[in-house]
Amino acid sequence: MTTPVTHGSKSGRPKIPEATLRKRARAALARSAAVDRALAVLVGLVLLAAGTLVALLSYGVFGTGRAARPVLDPLIVDGLRAQPDAFRLVSIAVGVLLVIVGLTWAARSLRPERHPDLVLDGGPDTAIVISSSAAADAVAAQAGGIPGVRRARARMVGTDEVPALRVTLWLADDADIRDVLTRLDDEVLAAARTSLGLTALPVAVRLELDVSAHPPRVA
Amino acid sequence: MRMLLRLLAPLIGLAMAAAGVLIVIEVIAAWLRRNVVTGLVVPWHHWRTAIENVTWEDPPVPGIAIAVAVLGLLLVLVGLLARRSHITLDGPAPEITVVTAPRVLARLIGRRVRSTEDIFSASVTVSPRKVSVLAQAFDEARPELRDTVHGRVDEMLDELPLHRRPRVAVHLQERQGPR
Numbered sequence: 001m002t003t004p005v006t007h008g009s010k011s012g013r014p015k016i017p018e019a020t021l022r023k024r025a026r027a028a029l030a031r032s033a034a035v036d037r038a039l040a041v042l043v044g045l046v047l048l049a050a051g052t053l054v055a056l057l058s059y060g061v062f063g064t065g066r067a068a069r070p071v072l073d074p075l076i077v078d079g080l081r082a083q084p085d086a087f088r089l090v091s092i093a094v095g096v097l098l099v100i101v102g103l104t105w106a107a108r109s110l111r112p113e114r115h116p117d118l119v120l121d122g123g124p125d126t127a128i129v130i131s132s133s134a135a136a137d138a139v140a141a142q143a144g145g146i147p148g149v150r151r152a153r154a155r156m157v158g159t160d161e162v163p164a165l166r167v168t169l170w171l172a173d174d175a176d177i178r179d180v181l182t183r184l185d186d187e188v189l190a191a192a193r194t195s196l197g198l199t200a201l202p203v204a205v206r207l208e209l210d211v212s213a214h215p216p217r218v219a
Numbered sequence: 220m221r222m223l224l225r226l227l228a229p230l231i232g233l234a235m236a237a238a239g240v241l242i243v244i245e246v247i248a249a250w251l252r253r254n255v256v257t258g259l260v261v262p263w264h265h266w267r268t269a270i271e272n273v274t275w276e277d278p279p280v281p282g283i284a285i286a287v288a289v290l291g292l293l294l295v296l297v298g299l300l301a302r303r304s305h306i307t308l309d310g311p312a313p314e315i316t317v318v319t320a321p322r323v324l325a326r327l328i329g330r331r332v333r334s335t336e337d338i339f340s341a342s343v344t345v346s347p348r349k350v351s352v353l354a355q356a357f358d359e360a361r362p363e364l365r366d367t368v369h370g371r372v373d374e375m376l377d378e379l380p381l382h383r384r385p386r387v388a389v390h391l392q393e394r395q396g397p398r
Contacts, residue, residue: 048288048291057275181315
């Protein structure tokens, strides 16, 4: 039996399993689109099924008699008239459900991504707050100084309780990527963890090539 | 595709909410104003008269149904294809995830292949599973050139801490004309 590797803390904070750290680092890569994707697929499947069934009905697959009936079938109208209150209540419930799902979906999609500030423990009556932009800019400035890195950008993401860092590095064509990543961890992220008093800081790094600096066309 | 999803998601959400609001308003208005046959916002009594006289096989119905099905299919495709497409690299620590775009790897490989002797140009396509190189060689190129190019690509991949090494396929074309 194996036990998960954990990262200790000199300040006695709870240890975080390695798998959790990996998961948080992956989540910091980009804003999640899982809900948007799931709802888009769900709505798409409903439309696809409805459209296909109606098209089949129209072309007489379910019988020519059915295809010749009116779209608003008198049988259905009579059925609804027999139970008017039930029909109204169901319609209102469907309408309210559409409003709730639609507004929640739209609000979630339009909501800007959170950039949490970091709160350091300064003692019993003191809390030191480092703004997300200050922390991220400091990391970006240090990362930009690594040999092979032309530009760097950092963003704090996640929640107040579980902050994470998203770093984008624009590399020179001849950059040694292994060396850049090792230096980023040893020189930049280790210093950030220490100065921010964090046991572990999940980090998502995106590597890009810097295309802004083209070689001269004429020597 | 993710950008399209980001644009579509709030629009569809707002359309659903608007439809819900209209349903609730019209049903409550019709419930309260039993003697009034006109809709409050939506002229549903006109629509009702129209669809009572239209059968399922009448011309607009199949067309609308096909359009709705196509729209649904497009939405499903957008939802399924809006996945993150990136190449994962091994980070120096477990809490560091490193990724890069396939085009970045393609550019690095392309640069390495083009620097090979006797190669005139190269086009590289990269996915997380496969690297395809289509190189144009000068005519009368060495017969072992394909292996040389393959080796250069392997060399490039070895230099990167790739989490999963993609397969490499190299195709050589001979370029006609003067060198």
